Amino acid sequence: MLRYHPLDEQGAITYALKFTDLFPENAQLICRKVGDGNLNLVFQLTDKRSGKSIIMKQARPFARAIGESWPLTLDRARIESQALINHDRICPGLVPKVYHYDRVLALTIMEDLSNHLIMRKGLAARKRYPHFASHIGTFLARTLFMTSDIALPAQTKKKRTVQFMNPEMCKISEDLIFTYPYFDSGENQFNPLIADTVEEIWMNNQLKLEVAKLKDGFLTHAQALIHGDLHTGSIMVTEEDTKVIDPEFTFYGPMGFDIGAVIGNLLLSFASHEGHTPDLGERMNYQEYLLTMIEQIWTCFEKEFRQLWEKEAKERMAVIPGYVDHYLLQVLEDASGYAGCKMIRRIIGLAHVWDLESISDPKLRANGEKLALSVGQKLVLERRQVKEIYDITSRVRQLVELG
């Protein structure tokens, strides 16, 4: 039996030929290493004869960030492959197909999405994705509703909670999203030009109290099987197609965390456009497009979620008038709060986003970062006043006009 060892290009080719029937015997495979290998090794294998290609993703037993390295469970590869299979069943076509999983090597072989672009980059280039709001709204509604206690027998849901218990990956989120950014921790890093704003956040007890409540929800609210890391770097797009990838952080948590991740990352893109789009008219035009996209995502999500509630609910209390309205309002409030947390951590914390990092002028970048921090704080602090999606987007419009 094979023991765990990191694959190299040749090893990847040998594995694919020996342990899978994905390619014919006479295949002429070429292998290309993709990505930075900080958490995972990713290889693209292509058969030169047929043109068929696949992705092999192998988890590494540690994570690396800025020189530091810490051990990290290989079990996340199991969780990721099982989550992808689960999502593909619930939302066919919206995640890459899984072809093969190897527990010992922590290896998943899946559909190649090389003709797709990481969404974050497309947004920086002001690309438009006419089907994205509907796709991601559907993905959110179906994956969240169908794994919840409203749709599943409570005993099945409890088994899933155990299957997807993901303590080590959750700990990364608990620390990096909800803790370090709110203290003067060595793990933080930020643009020195925004130091004053960051220090104000560290002193803002009201904000920190609201973040503590949101963290508590992340720790205790086992509402649905969430993706857990649904930023625009975990979404690959073409004009026609959307694929959600990398559910390594999957666990049973609050629905609003996933929706907030999408909203927060679209708003991080929003905040970055002063750096990417010098022309004011063009910039405002695209920023307005992003806000409309957020509105459409929630609208699609809500519509589909209500249909599922109507048709698929197994929970007997679901028929009670007003229950779905209350439920969605709580999800929206959470989404606002988590969107805010996601924005703040990407400015102050350890892991930043390419949208802003790719702005080379520190002053221009600081403008975007300050805007992101203003929006993020507002979404956390005022989330209980958010009664519809426009209460989020109008707050952003207002902040920009005031700025």
Add this chain to the structure above:
Amino acid sequence: MLRYHPLDEQGAITYALKFTDLFPENAQLICRKVGDGNLNLVFQLTDKRSGKSIIMKQARPFARAIGESWPLTLDRARIESQALINHDRICPGLVPKVYHYDRVLALTIMEDLSNHLIMRKGLAARKRYPHFASHIGTFLARTLFMTSDIALPAQTKKKRTVQFMNPEMCKISEDLIFTYPYFDSGENQFNPLIADTVEEIWMNNQLKLEVAKLKDGFLTHAQALIHGDLHTGSIMVTEEDTKVIDPEFTFYGPMGFDIGAVIGNLLLSFASHEGHTPDLGERMNYQEYLLTMIEQIWTCFEKEFRQLWEKEAKERMAVIPGYVDHYLLQVLEDASGYAGCKMIRRIIGLAHVWDLESISDPKLRANGEKLALSVGQKLVLERRQVKEIYDITSRVRQLVELG
């Protein structure tokens, strides 16, 4: 290796001598069967020579209620024994000592509490328990706080959540507490004299919506390792001592569920005293004693919980000003709601309480049942207005004065 089989008296004696060293070889054991055996077989073994006694509790692979019988996991015996050991570590002296656990036989051998009285019966006899509020307040504060994300590293807490995942026992609560009583289900049973009031409840969408929210909290809010069935039949008392028994329903759930169980059951006793205490002065006197007890329980709980938060919190966000106040307010709101649910289910649902069932005159019993339903509904519907424990007790006082 032994296979599971139900013990009888002789089998219990043989087991104790053969598989434990609880008694000397020359012990003269006598065995007495205790309880109704609906869910568990319970034996008391006494050594006539030394007077030493123990309790042997064996789970049966089914539950029986009113003739019906359904299969029930033996794993609950593991959960119960592990919970008792955990509680004894956290709250020494407040639970029976576990001496021995046998997985195959689903058998727990523990401290004999025959000199203690089931609290429910003591309350019907208007006994007073000067240390009870402090004991149970400590039990609640310590077991709930010390198993929460505030006290435990998040990864440890997640492991405990899996260890104590208890789907089958939870399902009983989900159905019998939060579902059947709110529909005209065959599982319900109630005094025909209160049929009008019960039908009003079935039509009360506002109440049912609030119960749906509380049920959702029971299903999704993995806040602390709760007892899960902390009524006054799970508490054994003497004037000096308090022991919490039978944690078969233990799982990670909302703290307020345990506190609400205690409050709700004291209020069920309150509502039963027209049937037990004909003398008005005496009755009002004891009822006031019960309300004061509820106030003292919360006060003790809160004091101890705040001290633990101050001294034992591992969660870094715990230091944020106002967090503990907010946290406790949520727990109190939940406690009010769950107290109400617990009261209502004991009047309308399948399983009733001896406090009221022992009133033979149906009219007199109906008076108590209606009072319990009024109090229960108020505690559910007005829980968000509950800002301190007196907001609960004053509502009860008010209802009685109006009645």
